[in-house]
Structures are given as structure tokens and as C-alpha cells.
Amino acid sequence: MFLSCSRLGLHYPAPLVVSVTLIVYIYLPTTTPNLEIHSTMAQSLNFFLSTSPSPDFTHSYSKPMLHNPYRFTRSPRKSIVLVSASADNGQGGLGLSAVTADYVSDNGAKPITISAPDSSSIEVDAVTEAELKENGFRSTRRTKLVCTIGPATCGFEQLEALAVGGMNVARINMCHGTREWHKSVIEKVRRLNEEKGYAVAIMMDTEGSEIHMGDLGGASSAKAEDGEVWTFSVRAYESLRPEGCITVNYDGFAEDVKVGDELLVDGGMVRFEVIEKIGPDVKCLCTDPGLLLPRANLTFWRDGSLVRERNAMLPTISSKDWLDIDFGIAEGVDFIAVSFVKSAEVINHLKSYIKARSRDGVIAVISKIESIDSLKNLEEIIQASDGAMVARGDLGAQIPLEQVPLAQQKIVEVCRQLNKPVIVASQLLESMIEYPTPTRAEVADVSEAVRQRADALMLSGESAMGQYPDKALTVLRSVSLRIEKWWRDEKRHEVMDLPDIASSFSDSISEEICNSAAKMANNLEVDALFVYTKNGHMASLLSRSRPDCPIFAFTTDTLVRRRLNLQWGLIPFRLDFSDDMETNLNKTFSLLKARGMIKSGDLVIAVSDMLQSIQVMNVP
Ligand SMILES: Nc1ncnc2c1ncn2[C@@H]1O[C@H](COP(=O)(O)OP(=O)(O)OP(=O)(O)O)[C@@H](O)[C@H]1O
Ligand SMILES: CC(=O)C(=O)O
Numbered sequence: 001m002f003l004s005c006s007r008l009g010l011h012y013p014a015p016l017v018v019s020v021t022l023i024v025y026i027y028l029p030t031t032t033p034n035l036e037i038h039s040t041m042a043q044s045l046n047f048f049l050s051t052s053p054s055p056d057f058t059h060s061y062s063k064p065m066l067h068n069p070y071r072f073t074r075s076p077r078k079s080i081v082l083v084s085a086s087a088d089n090g091q092g093g094l095g096l097s098a099v100t101a102d103y104v105s106d107n108g109a110k111p112i113t114i115s116a117p118d119s120s121s122i123e124v125d126a127v128t129e130a131e132l133k134e135n136g137f138r139s140t141r142r143t144k145l146v147c148t149i150g151p152a153t154c155g156f157e158q159l160e161a162l163a164v165g166g167m168n169v170a171r172i173n174m175c176h177g178t179r180e181w182h183k184s185v186i187e188k189v190r191r192l193n194e195e196k197g198y199a200v201a202i203m204m205d206t207e208g209s210e211i212h213m214g215d216l217g218g219a220s221s222a223k224a225e226d227g228e229v230w231t232f233s234v235r236a237y238e239s240l241r242p243e244g245c246i247t248v249n250y251d252g253f254a255e256d257v258k259v260g261d262e263l264l265v266d267g268g269m270v271r272f273e274v275i276e277k278i279g280p281d282v283k284c285l286c287t288d289p290g291l292l293l294p295r296a297n298l299t300f301w302r303d304g305s306l307v308r309e310r311n312a313m314l315p316t317i318s319s320k321d322w323l324d325i326d327f328g329i330a331e332g333v334d335f336i337a338v339s340f341v342k343s344a345e346v347i348n349h350l351k352s353y354i355k356a357r358s359r360d361g362v363i364a365v366i367s368k369i370e371s372i373d374s375l376k377n378l379e380e381i382i383q384a385s386d387g388a389m390v391a392r393g394d395l396g397a398q399i400p401l402e403q404v405p406l407a408q409q410k411i412v413e414v415c416r417q418l419n420k421p422v423i424v425a426s427q428l429l430e431s432m433i434e435y436p437t438p439t440r441a442e443v444a445d446v447s448e449a450v451r452q453r454a455d456a457l458m459l460s461g462e463s464a465m466g467q468y469p470d471k472a473l474t475v476l477r478s479v480s481l482r483i484e485k486w487w488r489d490e491k492r493h494e495v496m497d498l499p500d501i502a503s504s505f506s507d508s509i510s511e512e513i514c515n516s517a518a519k520m521a522n523n524l525e526v527d528a529l530f531v532y533t534k535n536g537h538m539a540s541l542l543s544r545s546r547p548d549c550p551i552f553a554f555t556t557d558t559l560v561r562r563r564l565n566l567q568w569g570l571i572p573f574r575l576d577f578s579d580d581m582e583t584n585l586n587k588t589f590s591l592l593k594a595r596g597m598i599k600s601g602d603l604v605i606a607v608s609d610m611l612q613s614i615q616v617m618n619v620p
């Protein structure tokens with residue numbers, strides 16, 4: 001391949017980039033300016049350089065590469081042959097990630113970049129790699145972390161800080177912000193993945209068509225005081241919103257409410273009593289003061305129960321949601337979380353829509369359990385979905401608060417049985433929106449979710465608009481690690497009875513293999529489970545057993561790798577592999593050893609999609 005180097009004002013054939021299995025050769029003609037070597041993936045890279053045609057010098061270097069490119073000054077009259085590899089001897093190394101060589105011209109002209117991504121390499125994010133190297137297998141975090149992105153975290157550096165802090169999935173909430181804003185967040189996350197080797201997945205959360213307030217005309221909040229009278233109106237104000245007036249998105253609102261009803265903002269953060277109805281305007285007396293936030297959710301209660309008049313007929317996916325879904329498909333998001341799901345039907349409908357529209361047809365659909373109907377139809381909804389979210393914010397506005405913890409436990413359990421990832425969301429560390437440390441009660445709540453072995457925990461306002469997003473993420477991370485360690489130290493293996501879920505004989509074999517492999521892993525105290533999986537299914541079956549050791553999930557597909565990032569205990573790697581397990585294992589051992597992620601003697605159990613077997617072995 002020849003590249004033109006005209007940007008440097010030099011006219012010679014650009015270097016030949018040949019990618020031969022594990023070695024990358026970059027020939028630099030004598031006229032080439034100096035060379036800079038970067039690796040965006042490898043934390044450290046061993047490489048060697050020599051001169052050509054007569055190799056009167058060869059140099060071998062071992063360098064920490066993540067942030068420091070290695071700069072090489074060209075020797076006068078000789079070409080440089082760069083052979084990059086990560087094996088120690090530099091003779092055709094292993095484990096090479098994308099390596100980039102930039103020419104750095106002396107006159108300050110912009111460097112050009114040659115990328116030589118090596119298809120034989122293995123991709124894993126830098127944070128996991130560092131964790132594995134420093135603390136060994138056992139200590140990697142099993143519980144995954146989702147962060148809602150908002151004004152506090154939408155910059156590239158802020159997103160990077162979250163990725164470094166352990167964010168596995170970035171959530172964008174279509175209730176807030178413009179599509180352009182969300183697009184720019186998606187682009188930044190993708191760039192972060194490409195440049196820094198992360199596999200942060202994107203989850204798009206639909207607005208849904210429940211009743212909520214308008215956006216307060218641009219104000220970030222409004223304070224409602226005890227005894228004040230506010231007007232809730234379905235009028236569309238042409239210009240400025242009058243003082244003390246709140247718009248409501250649901251046209252039937254003024255007809256549905258009755259004088260004497262109680263109106264709850266965000267499930268009770270602020271309360272009003274309906275005192276008078278005048279056409280489209282509903283006058284309400286503030287009985288519990290507090291802050292009104294833009295687009296806050298509204299529910300109304302009569303005689304102690306939630307009123308669901310015609311609003312129960314509102315579609316789960318509104319016309320605006322469909323446009324957002326089209327946007328999500330076009331942007332290639334990894335997950336779509338559907339708000340206020342009422343039945344399995346809507347999920348089936350959405351899944352077939354995605355299948356027909358999306359390039360790869362593989363956006364996972366997560367049902368948000370946050371309404372009375374979703375609890376009523378829980379099992380069939382979860383069965384139809386690719387995962388679920390315990391959306392405690394709205395759930396707590398629809399059922400009495402004291403029922404929320406039991407609902408959470410039930411949802412987590414059903415998801416586990418049906419092998420669907422589950423996220424516990426909302427108010428985990430609510431006080432950290434304002435304060436740098438959590439309350440003891442919040443820490444206990446997070447612990448409980450980890451103890452229930454939910455797949456993932458989610459930050460909402462804490463990361464979207466809070467003062468301490470990184471600190472909140474650190475709390476989730478350290479509490480998760482602590483509780484997980486306690487599980488292992490106590491050898492508290494799961495007593496949960498996992499029902500058979502396979503729908504074919506072949507699936508039954510996979511299921512039996514994974515259940516047995518996980519059990520063997522605990523009994524033999526192995527260091528890691530390896531799973532070679534094309535579509536991720538076997539990896540999720542292993543995760544379902546919540547074994548003591550981490551699960552290294554190797555997949556050929558970048559999209560599958562990102563999706564697996566939501567599931568408990570899985571460390572997803574992207575790797576090209578064949579149907580020959582012997583070769584795959586040898587290759588993986590070499591690659592991981594070269595990167596310092598495993599060592600000789602480690603005990604591993606391997607299973608795969610291709611060959612339905614269980615292999616137990618020591619790393620050679
Ligand atoms: N893209 C955004 N732009 C501005 N503010 C945002 C954005 N995303 C979230 N926020 C702020 O963070 C808060 C918490 O976010 P969260 O996603 O939990 O929303 P929510 O309004 O509580 O709705 P949901 O029930 O869908 O979670 C929001 O109320 C909003 O104030
Ligand atoms: C996350 C969400 O939608 C809720 O808690 O209501």
C-alpha cells in the first residue's frame with residue numbers, strides 16, 4: 001500500500017505497510033523525517049527497529065506506550081525497518097494491538113499517520129488490563145456500572161474520567177437534551193473506544209409517554225413553597241411561561257384530574273392538592289414544598305391509589321420515541337432502554353422493527369420496569385427482552401415506596417432465572433448530586449443490590465448533573481468490590497435454583513456445559529473461565545451461574561464485545577479465532593501472557609460455542 005506524503009511537501013512513495021500475521025513492517029525511505037511510534041491499545045509495547053538494507057544496527061525497546069509515544073530519530077542515509085511486536089525477543093512478536101507510526105517533520109508540518117492494526121491482536125480495555133496485572137484475576141470487579149451522561153459529564157475528558165473510573169455503559173436519556181447533543185456524546189464515546197481501547201457501550205433511554213411537566217422555559221429548577229398556588233396547564237404557551245405556571249405534556253390531564261386529587265412530582269419530591277379546575281388550567285396548592293425540575297414526572301392519586309384514567313392508554317413508544325429510536329439505530333447504539341413498558345407485545349414489535357432496520361440487527365432491547373402494568377406482566381416482558389432495568393424512580397411513584405425493595409428483589413431474581421442482564425437504577429447515591437460522600441443508607445442500598453447479584457448498577461443525576469460524578473462512580477466501584485470479595489471469602493456459592501431455559505437440544509447442551517463449568521470452577525478454585533463465543537450466548541450462560549472466578553469472554557465481534565460489557569463477571573475481549581480450540585487456546589495464552597494478564601501455571605477452564613466441551617488446563 002502506498003500513501004502519498006504530500007502533506008509534508010515530500011514526494012516519494014510512502015512507506016510500505018505490510019501486515020504479516022503477527023509482525024508489522026514499516027519501511028521508511030531515507031528521506032523520511034523522524035518517526036514516532038504510538039500504540040493506542042497496548043499499555044506497554046516491545047518493539048524493535050533496525051536499518052535497511054544492511055542492518056548495521058538493531059534496537060529492541062520495551063516502552064510504556066499508553067500516553068508516551070516513542071520518538072525515533074532517523075539515521076541519515078539508511079531506511080528504517082520497524083518491526084513492532086510485543087514479544088520480548090522482538091522476533092515476530094505476539095499480542096500487538098493497533099500501532100501507529102507518525103512522521104514528525106522537523107519543520108513542524110503535521111504528521112501523517114499510518115495505522116497498522118493487526119488482526120491477530122487481542123482487544124481489551126486498558127482499565128481491565130491494568131486491574132488484571134495489578135491485582136490478579138480474583139479481584140476484578142464483577143458488577144457492571146452504567147453512567148447517565150448529562151451536562152456534568154458530556155466533555156471528552158469527563159467521559160474519559162468515567163471510563164477510567166470503570167464506566168461500562170454510557171446512558172443517554174432522550175427525555176433531556178437535543179438529538180445533536182446526544183449525537184456528540186455518542187461520537188465522543190466512540191472516539192474514546194477507538195483511541196483508548198475501551199469498549200464502553202451506549203444505551204439510549206426513550207422518553208416514553210407518561211405524564212410529565214414541561215421544561216420550565218429554560219430554568220434549571222423552580223422552587224415550590226408550602227401553601228403556594230401553582231397552575232398546571234395543558235396550554236401551549238406561545239411565548240414566556242407565566243410565573244407560577246407549569247405546562248403538562250398530556251392533553252387529557254385537565255379532564256382526568258378531580259378536585260381533591262393529590263398531584264405528586266417525581267414520585268413525591270413535591271406534592272400538591274388539586275383545588276380548582278378552570279378549562280385547561282388546574283389550580284394546585286403546594287402541600288409538600290421542594291424543587292421542581294424540568295420535565296419532572298407527574299402522577300395523581302385519589303383515595304390512596306394511583307389514578308390511571310386514559311393515560312393508561314398512552315402508547316409505550318410515542319411518535320417522538322420512534323424518531324429517537326430511528327436516531328439510535330442510525331447511530332448504532334448498543335442498547336435501547338424502553339420506558340414504561342406495559343406488555344411483551346411492544347418489545348416484540350420493537351425488536352422486529354430493529355431487526356428490519358438496523359445494519360446488524362443486534363441492538364439489545366432493555367425493558368424498564370417502572371409501572372404497575374410492567375410488574376403485572378413481569379415474566380413475559382423479561383422473556384421478550386434482552387434485559388431489564390429496575391427503574392426505581394418512576395416505580396416508586398406508581399407503587400407505595402415500601403413495596404419497591406421487594407419489587408427490586410423479584411425483578412433481579414426473574415432476570416437471573418431467564419438469563420437476562422438486569423440493571424438496578426435510580427437514587428443509589430442521590431445525595432452525592434450535592435455532597436462528596438454518600439449517606440450510610442445509600443451505601444447499604446448499593447451493597448444490597450450487589451448482594452442480590454444484579455448485573456449492573458446505574459448512576460442517574462449523580463453523573464448527569466451532579467457535583468461529584470467521579471466520586472459517585474468510585475463509591476459504586478469500591479462498594480461492589482468489597483461485597484464481591486465478601487462473597488468469595490465466605491465461599492457463599494449460589495443456592496439459587498436455575499431453571500432450564502434452553503429451547504433446543506443444542507442449547508440444552510450449552511446450558512449444561514456452562515452450569516457444570518461454573519460449578520467445576522468453584523470446586524477446583526480455578527483462576528479463570530475462558531469462553532469462546534461468536535454471539536455471546538455461552539458467555540451469558542456462564543455469567544448466569546455467578547461463579548467465583550472472572551469469565552474471560554472472547555468474541556470475534558466488536559458489537560458483541562460491547563454488549564457483553566453489561567453482564568456480571570464478564571471481561572469481554574475481541575479476538576479473531578478459528579474452529580480449532582487447540583490453536584485458539586495456544587494463541588490466547590501467548591497473547592495474554594505477552595500482555596502480562598495471565599502467567600504460566602494459572603488454572604483455567606475453557607468452553608466454546610464451536611466445540612461443545614469443557615477443558616481444564618494449566619497455562620503452559
Ligand atoms: N442530557 C441531559 N441534559 C440535561 N440534563 C440532563 C440530561 N440527562 C439527565 N439530565 C439531568 O439529570 C437528572 C437525572 O437524570 P435521569 O436520566 O435519571 O432522568 P429523569 O428525568 O429522572 O428520568 P428517567 O425516569 O427517564 O430516568 C434529570 O432529571 C436531569 O435534570
Ligand atoms: C431510570 C428511570 O427511568 C427511573 O428510575 O424512573
Ligand SMILES: [K+]
Binds near residue numbers: 173174175205208
Ligand atoms: K427516560
Ligand SMILES: [Mg+2]
Binds near residue numbers: 339
Ligand atoms: Mg423513569
